[in-house]
Amino acid sequence: MSEIPTAKSSIEKELNSIPTFNTLNESSVFISEKRFKDHINLRLDISDDGNVDALGNILGVEVPIEPNTVNINGEVSVLWLGPDEWLILTTECYPNSMLDRLSKGLIGKVASIVDMSGGQTVINLDGPNSMNLLAKGCTLDLHPRVFGDGKCAQTIIAKTGVIIRKIDNSPSYDLIVRRSYADYLVLWIKDAAREYGLSLAK
Amino acid sequence: MLMIDCPWCGNRDESEFMYGGEGNIVRPQDPESISDDSWSDYLFMRKNTKGLYMEQWLHSYGCRRWFLAERETVSYEILNTHKIGEINPESKS
Numbered sequence: 475m476s477e478i479p480t481a482k483s484s485i486e487k488e489l490n491s492i493p494t495f496n497t498l499n500e501s502s503v504f505i506s507e508k509r510f511k512d513h514i515n516l517r518l519d520i521s522d523d524g525n526v527d528a529l530g531n532i533l534g535v536e537v538p539i540e541p542n543t544v545n546i547n548g549e550v551s552v553l554w555l556g557p558d559e560w561l562i563l564t565t566e567c568y569p570n571s572m573l574d575r576l577s578k579g580l581i582g583k584v585a586s587i588v589d590m591s592g593g594q595t596v597i598n599l600d601g602p603n604s605m606n607l608l609a610k611g612c613t614l615d616l617h618p619r620v621f622g623d624g625k626c627a628q629t630i631i632a633k634t635g636v637i638i639r640k641i642d643n644s645p646s647y648d649l650i651v652r653r654s655y656a657d658y659l660v661l662w663i664k665d666a667a668r669e670y671g672l673s674l675a676k
Numbered sequence: 677m678l679m680i681d682c683p684w685c686g687n688r689d690e691s692e693f694m695y696g697g698e699g700n701i702v703r704p705q706d707p708e709s710i711s712d713d714s715w716s717d718y719l720f721m722r723k724n725t726k727g728l729y730m731e732q733w734l735h736s737y738g739c740r741r742w743f744l745a746e747r748e749t750v751s752y753e754i755l756n757t758h759k760i761g762e763i764n765p766e767s768k769s
């Protein structure tokens with residue numbers, strides 16, 4: 475009998491070598507992977523009101539128009555990537571997958587819907603020093619006054635193209651990265667976090 | 677290092693951008709009907725300005741949009757950036 479293939483994380487080995495601490499370490503940065511989410515790249519002309527309505531009905535939330543911001547509806551996050559381009563992140567798959575609902579709901583429209591789920595993953599960094607850690611490899615102004623909650627940005631961290639998304643002010647950041655670059659990025663994070671300590675969040 | 681003001685994303689580091697040469701050049705409406713000289717002029721001939729120069733740049737690691745930048749080629753200072761279509765292109769016909 476042939477084995478049924480199961481989904482595997484490309485950074486599981488790297489993450490499992492990071493210790494977990496139960497005692498609260500004041501300076502530690504916590505790392506985790508938000509794996510196996512649906513990542514969908516969507517391109518659509520929103521100067522057409524019909525397109526905006528059709529999209530809103532499917533997503534349950536309007537797509538963000540303001541550059542580098544995120545709109546959220548429950549499990550569904552919509553990240554601005556360009557004036558006609560968004561990244562949809564979701565774990566919700568009922569009654570049908572988001573990919574399915576978009577493909578059916580946008581029939582007749584000129585749109586591009588690309589499933590990126592197998593090609594990207596999300597690494598979360600959390601803790602008081604996570605901003606300082608990111609600043610070592612990133613030229614963005616990460617000060618909360620500039621890069622606050624609900625913001626996202628496509629940029630470079632340690633030579634790797636990533637989408638950074640600010641989750642909250644703990645501070646907590648999601649790094650959306652190509653899976654083939656993810657282990658390199660985790661290795662860089664391990665090195666950059668040595669002065670703070672790095673713990674695997676459970 | 678230059679900070680470049682992407683018309684969509686705001687101020688970002690130069691390392692996120694790619695240079696695209698002279699900007700705001702109009703593609704001939706009907707390439708079939710123009711002379712080879714005009715076509716090759718459109719394809720290959722670019723100004724080499726000392727001073728204020730209209731350029732196109734790509735925010736390749738950011739929003740991946742092309743935009744226009746007015747740059748002083750002596751001082752490297754970028755005076756203005758515009759979304760494509762925001763200012764009238766210079767006709768080359």
Ligand SMILES: [Zn+2]
Nearest residue numbers: 682685735739
């Ligand atoms: Zn941009």
